[in-house]
Amino acid sequence: MTQFNHNALRAVSALVFAGALAAAPALLAQGSDDLWEVTSRMEMPGMALSVPAQVVKLCVVKNGKDDEYIPRKNDCKIVDSKRTGNKYTYKMACGGPEPATMEGEVLWGTGAYEGKMRMTMTKTNESMQMTYSGQRIGSCAANKK
DSSP, X not given: OOHHHHHHHHHHHHHHHHHHHHHGGGGSSOOSEEEEEEEEXXXXXXXXXXXXXXXXXXXXXXXXXXXXXXXXXXXXXXXXXXXXXXXXXXXEEEOSSSOEEEEEEXXXXXXXXXXXXXXEETTTOOEEEEEEEEEEEEEEOOOOO
């Protein structure tokens, strides 16, 4: 496996697991906010290696901002976004030891959403695709910021 592949897998794991860790404390109590189950899948073009789907639970403040539903690491920031009807498009930049840029979109439905993003590693210009979907599964008490 090349150095990129190791780094890419590390970045993917950090991206997915950061969402799970950030959401965990908020799931301790029932409340009036929305509990979502989010499934994400990574694809790396040209690689035979398959990354298993990751499933996390995410507690979001009732009527939360669109970007709160996007899987990401803590050092990632939305740099551009637009909402038109049920479609939300965004660009994101991530720092850290494996900096990356992302472009993606989310399509909203009733109690559910689907999204996709393309991540490009800044140092190597290699790219990966992520698809994700969320389903509202109950209520929770989100950490208020």
